[in-house]
Amino acid sequence: MTKDELDSYLLQLACVAQRHPPHSQERQIALTKLIHSIVRFGNLWYPSKSQFFSNVQDIYNEARQELFLYICQNIDKYNPERGTVLVWVNVLLERRFFKDTLRKNLSHSSVTKMTLTDLDNLALPEESKDLTEIVKECIESDPEDIFKNEYMEQCPQATFQALAMLRMSGKSWKEISAEFEMKVPTVSSFYYRCLKKLSPKLKEYCENQVY
Protein backbone atom coordinates (compact mmCIF):
# COMPACT_ATOMS: atom_id res chain seq x y z
CA MET A 1 0.00 0.00 0.00
CA THR A 2 1.37 3.41 -0.91
CA LYS A 3 1.50 6.32 1.49
CA ASP A 4 -1.28 8.06 -0.46
CA GLU A 5 -3.50 5.02 -0.20
CA LEU A 6 -2.92 4.80 3.54
CA ASP A 7 -3.62 8.52 3.99
CA SER A 8 -6.90 8.33 2.14
CA TYR A 9 -7.92 5.18 4.02
CA LEU A 10 -7.19 6.82 7.39
CA LEU A 11 -9.06 9.94 6.32
CA GLN A 12 -12.04 7.82 5.36
CA LEU A 13 -12.04 6.09 8.78
CA ALA A 14 -11.71 9.39 10.64
CA CYS A 15 -14.67 10.82 8.71
CA VAL A 16 -16.83 7.75 9.40
CA ALA A 17 -16.04 8.08 13.12
CA GLN A 18 -16.86 11.81 13.07
CA ARG A 19 -20.14 11.19 11.26
CA HIS A 20 -21.49 8.88 13.96
CA PRO A 21 -22.29 9.87 17.54
CA PRO A 22 -19.94 9.02 20.42
CA HIS A 23 -20.42 5.48 21.81
CA SER A 24 -22.17 4.34 18.62
CA GLN A 25 -21.11 0.99 17.22
CA GLU A 26 -20.12 2.57 13.89
CA ARG A 27 -17.81 5.06 15.59
CA GLN A 28 -16.29 2.34 17.78
CA ILE A 29 -15.53 0.11 14.79
CA ALA A 30 -14.05 2.98 12.75
CA LEU A 31 -11.83 4.04 15.67
CA THR A 32 -10.62 0.46 16.22
CA LYS A 33 -9.70 0.22 12.54
CA LEU A 34 -8.04 3.63 12.65
CA ILE A 35 -5.76 2.79 15.60
CA HIS A 36 -5.06 -0.65 14.12
CA SER A 37 -3.93 0.84 10.80
CA ILE A 38 -1.88 3.59 12.46
CA VAL A 39 -0.03 1.00 14.55
CA ARG A 40 0.47 -1.46 11.69
CA PHE A 41 1.30 0.84 8.78
CA GLY A 42 1.54 4.35 10.08
CA ASN A 43 5.21 4.85 10.97
CA LEU A 44 4.49 6.47 14.30
CA TRP A 45 7.00 9.06 15.43
CA TYR A 46 9.79 7.64 17.56
CA PRO A 47 12.21 9.61 19.76
CA SER A 48 15.51 10.25 17.96
CA LYS A 49 18.83 8.80 19.07
CA SER A 50 19.79 12.06 20.76
CA GLN A 51 16.84 11.66 23.11
CA PHE A 52 17.95 8.28 24.31
CA PHE A 53 18.08 7.72 28.02
CA SER A 54 17.50 4.61 30.02
CA ASN A 55 13.75 4.73 30.40
CA VAL A 56 12.84 6.19 27.04
CA GLN A 57 10.77 3.10 26.18
CA ASP A 58 8.66 3.49 29.32
CA ILE A 59 7.99 7.12 28.55
CA TYR A 60 7.20 6.29 24.93
CA ASN A 61 4.77 3.53 25.98
CA GLU A 62 2.94 5.81 28.33
CA ALA A 63 2.82 8.58 25.72
CA ARG A 64 1.39 6.20 23.10
CA GLN A 65 -1.20 4.97 25.56
CA GLU A 66 -2.29 8.55 26.22
CA LEU A 67 -2.28 9.23 22.47
CA PHE A 68 -4.57 6.30 21.59
CA LEU A 69 -7.04 7.26 24.28
CA TYR A 70 -6.94 10.89 23.08
CA ILE A 71 -7.59 9.95 19.45
CA CYS A 72 -10.57 7.79 20.45
CA GLN A 73 -12.05 10.43 22.72
CA ASN A 74 -11.30 13.45 20.51
CA ILE A 75 -11.61 12.32 16.92
CA ASP A 76 -13.96 15.28 16.38
CA LYS A 77 -10.98 17.60 16.86
CA TYR A 78 -9.26 16.25 13.76
CA ASN A 79 -9.56 18.73 10.91
CA PRO A 80 -8.76 17.23 7.48
CA GLU A 81 -8.02 20.66 6.05
CA ARG A 82 -5.00 21.06 8.28
CA GLY A 83 -3.22 17.87 7.31
CA THR A 84 -3.40 14.11 7.08
CA VAL A 85 -4.44 11.92 10.02
CA LEU A 86 -0.84 10.78 10.44
CA VAL A 87 0.48 14.34 10.63
CA TRP A 88 -2.13 15.13 13.30
CA VAL A 89 -1.30 11.97 15.25
CA ASN A 90 2.48 12.35 15.07
CA VAL A 91 2.43 16.00 16.10
CA LEU A 92 0.29 15.06 19.10
CA LEU A 93 2.64 12.24 20.04
CA GLU A 94 5.89 14.19 19.74
CA ARG A 95 4.94 17.65 20.92
CA ARG A 96 2.28 16.87 23.43
CA PHE A 97 2.17 13.40 24.93
CA PHE A 98 5.88 12.50 24.84
CA LYS A 99 6.82 15.92 26.25
CA ASP A 100 4.12 15.75 28.94
CA THR A 101 5.15 12.30 30.04
CA LEU A 102 8.79 13.35 30.10
CA ARG A 103 7.89 16.35 32.23
CA LYS A 104 6.05 14.15 34.70
CA ASN A 105 9.40 12.40 34.81
CA LEU A 106 7.74 9.21 35.89
CA SER A 107 8.01 9.40 39.61
CA HIS A 108 7.42 5.67 39.66
CA SER A 109 10.83 4.86 38.20
CA SER A 110 11.22 2.43 41.07
CA VAL A 111 8.80 0.06 39.36
CA THR A 112 10.34 -3.23 38.41
CA LYS A 113 9.09 -4.04 34.98
CA MET A 114 8.99 -7.75 34.30
CA THR A 115 9.57 -9.52 31.01
CA LEU A 116 8.39 -13.06 30.33
CA THR A 117 11.95 -14.26 30.99
CA ASP A 118 11.94 -12.55 34.38
CA LEU A 119 8.65 -14.19 35.24
CA ASP A 120 10.12 -17.58 34.47
CA ASN A 121 13.04 -16.97 36.82
CA LEU A 122 11.40 -15.45 39.82
CA ALA A 123 13.11 -15.29 43.13
CA LEU A 124 10.78 -15.89 46.03
CA PRO A 125 9.48 -12.71 47.63
CA GLU A 126 10.67 -11.93 51.11
CA GLU A 127 7.23 -12.12 52.64
CA SER A 128 7.02 -14.46 55.56
CA LYS A 129 3.78 -16.09 54.64
CA ASP A 130 2.25 -16.97 51.31
CA LEU A 131 -1.31 -15.84 50.68
CA THR A 132 -2.13 -19.29 49.32
CA GLU A 133 -1.10 -20.78 52.66
CA ILE A 134 -3.27 -18.31 54.55
CA VAL A 135 -6.30 -19.05 52.36
CA LYS A 136 -5.69 -22.79 52.69
CA GLU A 137 -5.59 -22.54 56.48
CA CYS A 138 -8.78 -20.47 56.56
CA ILE A 139 -10.69 -22.93 54.40
CA GLU A 140 -9.30 -25.92 56.27
CA SER A 141 -10.03 -24.59 59.75
CA ASP A 142 -13.52 -23.46 58.66
CA PRO A 143 -14.35 -21.94 62.07
CA GLU A 144 -18.09 -21.68 61.41
CA ASP A 145 -18.45 -24.83 59.29
CA ILE A 146 -19.39 -22.74 56.29
CA PHE A 147 -17.07 -24.25 53.71
CA LYS A 148 -17.91 -27.87 54.47
CA ASN A 149 -21.62 -27.11 54.41
CA GLU A 150 -21.60 -26.03 50.78
CA TYR A 151 -22.07 -29.22 48.81
CA MET A 152 -23.99 -30.57 45.87
CA GLU A 153 -27.11 -32.55 46.48
CA GLN A 154 -26.10 -35.34 44.15
CA CYS A 155 -22.70 -35.69 45.79
CA PRO A 156 -22.47 -34.64 49.45
CA GLN A 157 -18.73 -35.45 49.60
CA ALA A 158 -18.01 -32.75 47.03
CA THR A 159 -18.02 -29.89 49.51
CA PHE A 160 -16.60 -26.52 48.63
CA GLN A 161 -13.92 -27.18 51.24
CA ALA A 162 -12.87 -30.45 49.61
CA LEU A 163 -12.86 -28.92 46.13
CA ALA A 164 -10.81 -25.90 47.20
CA MET A 165 -8.22 -28.14 48.87
CA LEU A 166 -7.93 -30.31 45.76
CA ARG A 167 -7.66 -27.28 43.46
CA MET A 168 -5.03 -25.65 45.63
CA SER A 169 -2.96 -28.81 45.67
CA GLY A 170 -2.88 -28.64 41.88
CA LYS A 171 -5.43 -31.31 40.99
CA SER A 172 -7.02 -30.80 37.56
CA TRP A 173 -10.77 -30.58 37.07
CA LYS A 174 -10.58 -33.79 35.10
CA GLU A 175 -9.08 -35.65 38.05
CA ILE A 176 -11.49 -34.07 40.50
CA SER A 177 -14.58 -34.82 38.43
CA ALA A 178 -13.46 -38.43 38.02
CA GLU A 179 -12.97 -38.73 41.77
CA PHE A 180 -16.52 -37.59 42.51
CA GLU A 181 -17.99 -39.24 39.41
CA MET A 182 -19.50 -36.03 38.13
CA LYS A 183 -19.19 -33.98 34.98
CA VAL A 184 -16.49 -31.30 34.83
CA PRO A 185 -18.88 -28.39 34.12
CA THR A 186 -21.13 -29.42 37.01
CA VAL A 187 -18.32 -29.49 39.57
CA SER A 188 -16.44 -26.47 38.28
CA SER A 189 -19.46 -24.20 38.01
CA PHE A 190 -20.53 -25.20 41.52
CA TYR A 191 -17.02 -24.29 42.75
CA TYR A 192 -17.15 -20.96 40.92
CA ARG A 193 -20.54 -20.04 42.33
CA CYS A 194 -19.45 -20.96 45.83
CA LEU A 195 -16.40 -18.74 45.47
CA LYS A 196 -18.51 -15.82 44.34
CA LYS A 197 -20.82 -16.35 47.26
CA LEU A 198 -18.17 -17.04 49.91
CA SER A 199 -15.53 -14.49 48.96
CA PRO A 200 -16.74 -11.93 51.56
CA LYS A 201 -16.52 -14.62 54.26
CA LEU A 202 -13.07 -15.62 53.10
CA LYS A 203 -11.98 -12.01 53.19
CA GLU A 204 -13.28 -11.64 56.71
CA TYR A 205 -11.33 -14.70 57.88
CA CYS A 206 -8.12 -13.70 56.16
CA GLU A 207 -8.28 -10.07 57.13
CA ASN A 208 -6.92 -10.60 60.63
CA GLN A 209 -3.96 -12.31 58.99
CA VAL A 210 -1.52 -9.93 57.37
CA TYR A 211 -1.57 -10.16 53.62
Place this chain on the structure above:
Amino acid sequence: MRGNLSESLTFTVPISLEAHALAERFRNKHRNPQKAKQVYLNTLAVFAVQFYLRCMGIKTSWQGSLSWNPLIQTLMDIADLEVIGLGKIECLAVLPNEQVLHILPEVSSDRIGYVAVQFEQSLEEATLLGFVKTVPENGELLISQLNSLEDLLIHLNKPIEKIEQPIHLSQWLMNVVDAGWQTIESLLNPQQSELVFRFRGTEHTLVHPENSTSSLQKGKLLDLGRDSKSQIIALVVGLISVSREEINVGVKVYPTGGKNYLPKELELIVLDEAGIPVMQATARNTKSIQLNFSSEIGERFSVKVALGDVSFTELFLT
Protein backbone atom coordinates in the same frame (compact mmCIF):
# COMPACT_ATOMS: atom_id res chain seq x y z
CA MET B 1 -9.40 -2.79 1.13
CA ARG B 2 -6.33 -4.00 -0.76
CA GLY B 3 -4.27 -6.93 0.43
CA ASN B 4 -2.64 -6.11 3.70
CA LEU B 5 -5.53 -4.14 5.11
CA SER B 6 -7.74 -7.18 5.02
CA GLU B 7 -5.79 -8.84 7.83
CA SER B 8 -7.79 -9.33 10.99
CA LEU B 9 -8.56 -6.34 13.14
CA THR B 10 -6.47 -6.04 16.31
CA PHE B 11 -5.85 -3.34 18.90
CA THR B 12 -2.43 -2.68 20.39
CA VAL B 13 -2.19 -1.40 23.93
CA PRO B 14 1.18 -0.01 25.04
CA ILE B 15 1.69 -1.17 28.64
CA SER B 16 2.51 1.73 30.92
CA LEU B 17 4.62 1.50 34.05
CA GLU B 18 1.49 2.03 36.06
CA ALA B 19 0.07 -1.24 34.74
CA HIS B 20 3.33 -3.05 35.52
CA ALA B 21 3.26 -1.59 39.02
CA LEU B 22 -0.24 -2.97 39.58
CA ALA B 23 0.71 -6.38 38.20
CA GLU B 24 3.72 -6.35 40.50
CA ARG B 25 1.59 -5.48 43.51
CA PHE B 26 -0.66 -8.48 42.86
CA ARG B 27 2.25 -10.77 41.93
CA ASN B 28 4.00 -10.07 45.21
CA LYS B 29 1.21 -11.68 47.16
CA HIS B 30 1.95 -15.11 45.74
CA ARG B 31 5.03 -17.17 46.52
CA ASN B 32 4.48 -19.99 44.08
CA PRO B 33 6.36 -18.95 40.90
CA GLN B 34 3.74 -20.36 38.48
CA LYS B 35 0.94 -18.62 40.35
CA ALA B 36 2.95 -15.40 40.49
CA LYS B 37 3.54 -15.44 36.73
CA GLN B 38 -0.12 -16.29 36.08
CA VAL B 39 -1.31 -13.39 38.25
CA TYR B 40 1.11 -10.93 36.63
CA LEU B 41 -0.02 -11.82 33.11
CA ASN B 42 -3.70 -11.97 34.03
CA THR B 43 -3.41 -8.48 35.49
CA LEU B 44 -1.81 -7.11 32.32
CA ALA B 45 -4.43 -8.87 30.17
CA VAL B 46 -7.30 -7.32 32.12
CA PHE B 47 -5.53 -3.96 32.00
CA ALA B 48 -5.27 -4.15 28.20
CA VAL B 49 -8.94 -5.04 27.70
CA GLN B 50 -10.03 -2.40 30.17
CA PHE B 51 -7.95 0.22 28.33
CA TYR B 52 -9.44 -0.76 24.98
CA LEU B 53 -13.00 -0.57 26.29
CA ARG B 54 -12.20 2.81 27.83
CA CYS B 55 -11.07 4.02 24.40
CA MET B 56 -14.42 2.81 23.03
CA GLY B 57 -16.33 4.62 25.76
CA ILE B 58 -17.52 1.36 27.35
CA LYS B 59 -17.60 1.48 31.16
CA THR B 60 -16.05 -1.31 33.20
CA SER B 61 -15.42 -2.02 36.86
CA TRP B 62 -12.18 -3.85 37.53
CA GLN B 63 -12.49 -3.33 41.26
CA GLY B 64 -15.86 -5.06 41.08
CA SER B 65 -14.33 -8.08 39.34
CA LEU B 66 -13.08 -11.26 40.98
CA SER B 67 -9.64 -10.86 39.37
CA TRP B 68 -9.04 -7.79 41.55
CA ASN B 69 -9.22 -9.94 44.69
CA PRO B 70 -5.91 -11.60 45.71
CA LEU B 71 -7.74 -14.25 47.75
CA ILE B 72 -9.70 -15.33 44.69
CA GLN B 73 -6.48 -15.28 42.66
CA THR B 74 -5.12 -18.03 44.92
CA LEU B 75 -8.16 -20.21 44.25
CA MET B 76 -8.61 -19.67 40.50
CA ASP B 77 -6.79 -18.79 37.33
CA ILE B 78 -8.98 -15.80 36.64
CA ALA B 79 -8.87 -12.62 34.57
CA ASP B 80 -12.45 -11.39 34.54
CA LEU B 81 -13.51 -7.83 33.82
CA GLU B 82 -16.98 -6.61 34.70
CA VAL B 83 -18.56 -4.59 31.89
CA ILE B 84 -21.09 -2.40 33.64
CA GLY B 85 -24.64 -3.42 32.91
CA LEU B 86 -23.64 -6.38 30.75
CA GLY B 87 -21.55 -8.93 32.63
CA LYS B 88 -18.07 -10.39 32.73
CA ILE B 89 -15.53 -10.65 29.96
CA GLU B 90 -12.68 -13.11 30.52
CA CYS B 91 -9.32 -11.77 29.33
CA LEU B 92 -7.15 -14.59 28.01
CA ALA B 93 -3.38 -14.05 28.10
CA VAL B 94 -1.66 -15.49 25.00
CA LEU B 95 2.08 -16.20 25.17
CA PRO B 96 4.36 -15.73 22.14
CA ASN B 97 3.85 -18.47 19.55
CA GLU B 98 0.94 -19.95 21.42
CA GLN B 99 -1.67 -21.32 19.00
CA VAL B 100 -4.08 -23.01 21.40
CA LEU B 101 -5.59 -21.47 24.51
CA HIS B 102 -6.67 -23.65 27.41
CA ILE B 103 -9.61 -22.18 29.24
CA LEU B 104 -10.40 -23.59 32.65
CA PRO B 105 -13.98 -24.71 33.21
CA GLU B 106 -14.19 -22.62 36.39
CA VAL B 107 -14.25 -19.42 34.33
CA SER B 108 -16.67 -20.73 31.72
CA SER B 109 -19.95 -20.44 33.51
CA ASP B 110 -21.08 -16.84 33.45
CA ARG B 111 -19.05 -14.97 30.85
CA ILE B 112 -20.54 -12.79 28.13
CA GLY B 113 -17.40 -13.38 26.09
CA TYR B 114 -13.65 -14.02 25.95
CA VAL B 115 -11.00 -11.68 24.56
CA ALA B 116 -7.55 -13.02 23.64
CA VAL B 117 -4.62 -10.76 24.56
CA GLN B 118 -1.26 -11.47 22.88
CA PHE B 119 1.98 -10.66 24.75
CA GLU B 120 5.51 -10.29 23.45
CA GLN B 121 8.60 -11.44 25.30
CA SER B 122 9.29 -7.90 26.53
CA LEU B 123 5.78 -7.19 27.91
CA GLU B 124 6.03 -3.63 26.52
CA GLU B 125 2.72 -3.95 24.74
CA ALA B 126 -0.30 -6.22 24.48
CA THR B 127 -2.41 -6.83 21.40
CA LEU B 128 -6.08 -7.70 21.54
CA LEU B 129 -6.40 -10.41 18.89
CA GLY B 130 -10.10 -11.11 18.85
CA PHE B 131 -13.04 -12.47 20.69
CA VAL B 132 -15.36 -15.44 21.11
CA LYS B 133 -18.77 -15.61 22.75
CA THR B 134 -18.37 -19.12 24.08
CA VAL B 135 -15.57 -21.60 24.57
CA PRO B 136 -15.61 -25.04 22.94
CA GLU B 137 -16.72 -27.86 25.23
CA ASN B 138 -13.17 -29.20 25.73
CA GLY B 139 -11.87 -25.82 26.89
CA GLU B 140 -9.45 -25.55 23.97
CA LEU B 141 -9.61 -22.52 21.75
CA LEU B 142 -7.50 -22.10 18.65
CA ILE B 143 -6.23 -18.61 17.90
CA SER B 144 -7.52 -19.19 14.38
CA GLN B 145 -11.07 -19.62 15.74
CA LEU B 146 -11.23 -16.11 17.17
CA ASN B 147 -13.79 -13.68 15.79
CA SER B 148 -12.71 -10.11 15.12
CA LEU B 149 -12.91 -7.20 17.54
CA GLU B 150 -15.65 -5.86 15.31
CA ASP B 151 -17.81 -8.77 16.50
CA LEU B 152 -16.98 -7.92 20.10
CA LEU B 153 -18.28 -4.37 19.60
CA ILE B 154 -21.43 -5.65 17.90
CA HIS B 155 -21.93 -8.10 20.77
CA LEU B 156 -21.50 -5.42 23.45
CA ASN B 157 -23.93 -3.11 21.68
CA LYS B 158 -26.75 -5.64 21.66
CA PRO B 159 -29.65 -5.00 23.98
CA ILE B 160 -28.78 -6.29 27.40
CA GLU B 161 -31.35 -9.03 27.71
CA LYS B 162 -29.94 -10.81 24.67
CA ILE B 163 -26.61 -11.59 26.29
CA GLU B 164 -27.65 -11.88 29.89
CA GLN B 165 -26.59 -15.04 31.64
CA PRO B 166 -29.51 -17.15 32.83
CA ILE B 167 -30.18 -17.58 36.52
CA HIS B 168 -29.55 -21.21 37.32
CA LEU B 169 -32.50 -22.41 39.41
CA SER B 170 -31.28 -25.96 40.07
CA GLN B 171 -28.35 -24.37 41.90
CA TRP B 172 -30.79 -22.62 44.22
CA LEU B 173 -31.88 -25.98 45.51
CA MET B 174 -28.22 -26.58 46.39
CA ASN B 175 -28.17 -23.35 48.31
CA VAL B 176 -26.23 -21.38 45.73
CA VAL B 177 -28.35 -18.33 45.06
CA ASP B 178 -27.55 -15.56 42.61
CA ALA B 179 -26.76 -12.08 43.84
CA GLY B 180 -29.79 -9.85 44.13
CA TRP B 181 -32.18 -12.63 45.14
CA GLN B 182 -33.23 -12.53 48.75
CA THR B 183 -35.35 -14.40 51.26
CA ILE B 184 -39.04 -13.61 51.16
CA GLU B 185 -39.11 -12.36 54.74
CA SER B 186 -36.79 -9.53 53.85
CA LEU B 187 -38.97 -8.43 50.92
CA LEU B 188 -42.57 -8.81 51.92
CA ASN B 189 -44.79 -8.09 54.87
CA PRO B 190 -45.82 -11.07 57.06
CA GLN B 191 -49.28 -11.51 55.49
CA GLN B 192 -47.77 -11.62 52.04
CA SER B 193 -44.93 -13.93 52.91
CA GLU B 194 -47.25 -16.72 54.02
CA LEU B 195 -47.13 -17.88 50.49
CA VAL B 196 -49.10 -20.68 49.08
CA PHE B 197 -48.05 -21.89 45.70
CA ARG B 198 -50.71 -23.99 44.07
CA PHE B 199 -49.54 -26.68 41.76
CA ARG B 200 -51.87 -28.95 39.84
CA GLY B 201 -54.73 -28.53 42.24
CA THR B 202 -52.75 -29.58 45.27
CA GLU B 203 -51.54 -27.07 47.76
CA HIS B 204 -47.94 -26.88 48.75
CA THR B 205 -46.98 -24.44 51.38
CA LEU B 206 -43.38 -23.84 50.62
CA VAL B 207 -41.30 -24.58 53.63
CA HIS B 208 -38.42 -22.51 54.77
CA PRO B 209 -35.42 -23.22 52.55
CA GLU B 210 -33.21 -24.05 55.50
CA ASN B 211 -35.34 -27.10 56.22
CA SER B 212 -35.54 -28.44 52.73
CA THR B 213 -33.60 -29.18 49.63
CA SER B 214 -36.63 -29.85 47.47
CA SER B 215 -38.46 -26.54 47.63
CA LEU B 216 -37.74 -22.89 48.27
CA GLN B 217 -38.59 -19.39 47.19
CA LYS B 218 -36.55 -16.29 46.64
CA GLY B 219 -37.43 -12.83 45.48
CA LYS B 220 -36.05 -9.56 44.25
CA LEU B 221 -37.29 -6.01 43.98
CA LEU B 222 -37.85 -4.31 40.64
CA ASP B 223 -38.45 -0.62 40.13
CA LEU B 224 -40.92 -0.08 37.29
CA GLY B 225 -41.28 3.65 37.92
CA ARG B 226 -40.68 6.30 35.30
CA ASP B 227 -38.55 9.42 35.54
CA SER B 228 -38.09 10.10 39.24
CA LYS B 229 -41.22 8.31 40.43
CA SER B 230 -40.48 4.88 41.76
CA GLN B 231 -42.93 1.99 41.54
CA ILE B 232 -41.32 -0.91 43.33
CA ILE B 233 -42.74 -4.39 43.09
CA ALA B 234 -41.45 -7.74 44.33
CA LEU B 235 -40.90 -10.63 41.95
CA VAL B 236 -40.89 -14.00 43.72
CA VAL B 237 -39.85 -17.32 42.25
CA GLY B 238 -40.86 -20.52 44.03
CA LEU B 239 -39.47 -23.94 43.22
CA ILE B 240 -40.62 -27.43 44.06
CA SER B 241 -38.47 -30.27 42.91
CA VAL B 242 -40.75 -33.00 41.53
CA SER B 243 -38.19 -35.52 40.34
CA ARG B 244 -34.63 -35.61 39.06
CA GLU B 245 -35.86 -34.36 35.71
CA GLU B 246 -38.60 -31.93 36.64
CA ILE B 247 -39.12 -28.79 38.70
CA ASN B 248 -42.37 -26.99 39.34
CA VAL B 249 -41.93 -23.26 39.09
CA GLY B 250 -44.20 -20.51 40.34
CA VAL B 251 -43.58 -16.85 39.56
CA LYS B 252 -45.46 -14.21 41.47
CA VAL B 253 -45.50 -10.41 41.71
CA TYR B 254 -46.51 -8.37 44.77
CA PRO B 255 -46.82 -4.69 45.59
CA THR B 256 -44.37 -3.39 48.22
CA GLY B 257 -44.06 -0.41 50.53
CA GLY B 258 -47.35 -1.00 52.35
CA LYS B 259 -49.44 -0.95 49.15
CA ASN B 260 -52.17 -3.59 48.93
CA TYR B 261 -52.66 -3.61 45.19
CA LEU B 262 -50.41 -3.98 42.20
CA PRO B 263 -50.20 -1.01 39.82
CA LYS B 264 -52.99 -1.29 37.22
CA GLU B 265 -51.93 -2.68 33.84
CA LEU B 266 -48.86 -4.35 35.32
CA GLU B 267 -48.10 -7.39 33.17
CA LEU B 268 -46.43 -10.65 34.13
CA ILE B 269 -45.34 -12.77 31.18
CA VAL B 270 -43.54 -16.11 30.94
CA LEU B 271 -41.66 -16.67 27.68
CA ASP B 272 -40.15 -19.85 26.32
CA GLU B 273 -36.61 -20.39 25.12
CA ALA B 274 -37.35 -18.74 21.78
CA GLY B 275 -38.77 -15.66 23.50
CA ILE B 276 -42.36 -16.53 22.63
CA PRO B 277 -44.91 -15.66 25.35
CA VAL B 278 -46.50 -18.82 26.75
CA MET B 279 -48.36 -17.39 29.78
CA GLN B 280 -49.52 -13.91 30.52
CA ALA B 281 -51.58 -12.02 33.12
CA THR B 282 -52.45 -8.35 33.68
CA ALA B 283 -53.23 -6.60 36.99
CA ARG B 284 -56.58 -4.83 37.43
CA ASN B 285 -57.56 -4.54 41.09
CA THR B 286 -55.17 -7.24 41.95
CA LYS B 287 -53.21 -8.00 45.11
CA SER B 288 -50.81 -10.35 43.40
CA ILE B 289 -50.39 -12.30 40.19
CA GLN B 290 -49.11 -15.84 40.01
CA LEU B 291 -48.21 -18.09 37.09
CA ASN B 292 -47.30 -21.75 37.56
CA PHE B 293 -45.73 -24.22 35.19
CA SER B 294 -43.41 -27.17 35.27
CA SER B 295 -40.01 -27.24 33.65
CA GLU B 296 -37.65 -29.99 32.63
CA ILE B 297 -34.19 -29.66 34.16
CA GLY B 298 -31.96 -27.82 31.70
CA GLU B 299 -34.80 -25.87 30.09
CA ARG B 300 -34.56 -22.11 29.63
CA PHE B 301 -37.37 -19.62 30.04
CA SER B 302 -37.69 -15.95 30.86
CA VAL B 303 -40.01 -13.90 32.99
CA LYS B 304 -40.98 -10.39 31.94
CA VAL B 305 -42.58 -7.82 34.23
CA ALA B 306 -43.85 -4.75 32.38
CA LEU B 307 -45.61 -1.52 33.28
CA GLY B 308 -46.28 0.76 30.32
CA ASP B 309 -42.98 1.09 28.49
CA VAL B 310 -40.80 0.11 31.46
CA SER B 311 -39.99 -3.58 31.68
CA PHE B 312 -37.63 -6.09 33.24
CA THR B 313 -36.78 -9.47 31.81
CA GLU B 314 -35.07 -12.18 33.84
CA LEU B 315 -33.64 -15.21 32.09
CA PHE B 316 -33.75 -18.56 33.91
CA LEU B 317 -32.29 -22.01 33.44
CA THR B 318 -33.65 -24.91 35.49
